[in-house]
Amino acid sequence: MRILIVEDNVALADELTVDLKRAGYAVDWLADGRDALIQGAVEPYDLILLDLGLPGKSGLEILREWRATQMLRPVLILTARDHWAERIEGLKAGADDYLTKPFHPEELQLRIQALLRRAHGQVNQPQLHAAGVQLDEGRQCAVKNDEIIELTAAEFSLLRYLMLHEGQIISKSKLHDHLYDGETERDSNVIEVHVNHLRRKLGKDIIETKRGQGYRLQKNSE
Numbered sequence: 767m768r769i770l771i772v773e774d775n776v777a778l779a780d781e782l783t784v785d786l787k788r789a790g791y792a793v794d795w796l797a798d799g800r801d802a803l804i805q806g807a808v809e810p811y812d813l814i815l816l817d818l819g820l821p822g823k824s825g826l827e828i829l830r831e832w833r834a835t836q837m838l839r840p841v842l843i844l845t846a847r848d849h850w851a852e853r854i855e856g857l858k859a860g861a862d863d864y865l866t867k868p869f870h871p872e873e874l875q876l877r878i879q880a881l882l883r884r885a886h887g888q889v890n891q892p893q894l895h896a897a898g899v900q901l902d903e904g905r906q907c908a909v910k911n912d913e914i915i916e917l918t919a920a921e922f923s924l925l926r927y928l929m930l931h932e933g934q935i936i937s938k939s940k941l942h943d944h945l946y947d948g949e950t951e952r953d954s955n956v957i958e959v960h961v962n963h964l965r966r967k968l969g970k971d972i973i974e975t976k977r978g979q980g981y982r983l984q985k986n987s988e
């Protein structure tokens with residue numbers, strides 16, 4: 767999953783980038799509101815973290831413009847603790863959730879996970895569950911038939927994306943768009959390699975190859 771951080775506090779943005787990358791997300795960062803307005807609408811982000819006080823254009827203005835043009839991706843706003851009016855305005859403008867600064871990194875992770883599950887129709891589950899596999903996003907491992915299966919960072923990110931899109935055919939280029947940030951060079955073999963590793967670990971039928979179309983996580987594989 768690919769996340770855009772829009773935050774002009776460089777120290778906080780650095781910290782967020784490190785935390786989110788460690789949690790297996792592809793991360794892009796912008797500090798200017800005008801850049802964020804455009805890039806947030808054009809690039810296929812799965813979620814956007816949006817500060818409200820930004821140079822160029824305020825977070826609220828950006829959010830209103832996105833929503834007015836049907837840009838409906840999940841947006842989590844970051845606000846100052848005592849700015850309750852801002853939080854209300856943010857929610858009215860179409861934010862999906864908010865966090866007040868300073869926040870605990872784990873709370874951010876859990877809110878992001880919940881927002882992504884909700885955005886993909888997995889509403890009432892505390893953990894991702896698909897194709898007979900449970901994903902422990904905290905430990906970055908899979909659980910199948912009560913057995914813990916260790917995953918590399920790349921395998922974890924790929925499996926999470928496929929689990930959030932269970933039953934859908936996902937092209938390699940879409941996987942590239944969502945698993946890597948804007949600066950990573952494309953290598954079409956790399957995804958194939960990780961898919962094969964996941965099959966070895968979780969069973970060869972878990973990911974189906976649809977020739978010329980992409981990959982699909984089986985709905986009910988054993």
Ligand code: CA
Pocket residue numbers: 773774775817818819820
């Ligand atoms: Ca700010």
